[in-house]
Amino acid sequence: MGTGSAAILGTWRDQLWSNYVRLESRSDSSEFYGSVAQIVPGSPRFTLVRSTAQLTERTPALVRTDRSEYLLLSFMRVGHWYLEQDDRRTELLPGQFAIYDSTRPYRLHADGPFEQMVFRMPRALMECRMPRLSHMTARAYDSGSGPGALVAGFVNLLAGHAQSLSPDAVESFEIAGADLIATALALLGEGSGARSASLFERIVAKLSNQVLDDGFDFAVYARQQGMSLRSLQRLFHENGTTPRAWLLQRRLDNIASQLRSPAFAQRSITEIALSSGFNDLTYFNRMFRARFSATPSQWRRSTGRDKS
CATH class of the missing domain: 1.10.10.60 (Homeodomain-like)
Structure with a gap:
């Protein structure tokens, strides 16, 4: 790799670190290119990622030293890449999205140019709504139909209007949208073979807005x-x-x-x-x-x- 490409790769790593979590990245390409653009300047919540072939990893050592806890939803627009996490490997194609969790190791491998939008959300928002998050990572979901279209529609709509909203308003919509995302993912999870987990996640997603009442009763529910x-x-x-x-x-x-x-x-x-x-x-x-x-x-x- 030439000096110019090495410098670009270094800038790419810096962009990954400042917008997501600590990651290692490398490329064998002599003409590597990578960029992360914030859709709302100053906020890493929504980003547009473009890159050529490369391998990016969240290693066990980085998980131990960097305690950042996020869920990352990647919506592929152009090209494809492979995601590995929780003993699964999936290929992400245009019109699909996938989820990965910063609290556990993962690998992202692209063998050619790609473009994607990434939605970064606090893991705590989804953990209480979907206790078995590891069942949902590293799976490709259809953005164009069914529950997946609801997730993609919400994320794209919020990203499109985020710049005209105050940060507090965007955060409030994000919190409200967590229930929609959890319900949709629970429905999508029915195809993964984890029927008990899917039923459980649907139940707790429905519960989320009721349990703040001090008179809540599980028997009644x-x-x-x-x-x-x-x-x-x-x-x-x-x-x-x-x-x-x-x-x-x-x-x-x-x-x-x-x-x-x-x-x-x-x-x-x-x-x-x-x-x-x-x-x-x-x-x-x-x-x-x-x-x-x-x-x-x-x-x-x-x-x-x-x-x-």
Whole structure:
């Protein structure tokens, strides 16, 4: 590789690091080209990526040293590449999208030029809605029909209007859209062979907007879904949790997200906790610290917002 191409590859790595997570990238091409353009200047949420043949990796060592937690949704426009994660390898073609998770190693390999749009979203937004995210990574989904078209439509619409919206408004739409994305992915997951996981993900996606009510009752919800409470409990157990543990995690993750969101900067911690289903603040503070190794005030202070 010539000096000029080596310099371009170095710039490419810098762009990857500043917009996504720590990655290693290499190319054998003597005419390598790569660029990452932010659709909204100053924000890495939506990016347009163009590159020639190359291999980009999120190695185990980088996962250990860089704790960034994002989900990346790639929508292929031109060309193709291969994605490897969670013991799966898939080819992504134009009109398809795929998901990869920055908390685990992955590889992206392109053997020719390609162009894609990438939507970067906080992993916590989807983790509480889809506890088995590893079932959805490294699979190619159709952007043009069915549930996949809903995901692509939402992401493209938000990307197209993001520049005319305030950052707080974009973040609010992103939070609201997480339920749509989770529901669509759960439906798409039915084709992966993980039927119990797909049913579970549909159930928790429907639950997401209800569990913030301090009067929420799983027995009532089970009847509404046409199943017994015992069947609902068994479904949670098959997916590695219990209704009570999932409910607590969902509420705590919702609060943690709000405490770091500019959209909720004027709300006190007490208001946020009460509106998220906690009517015992002592219990809330104890559970929050156990999950995040920080008090709610410390968590909020780390973003420069300290309204208790």
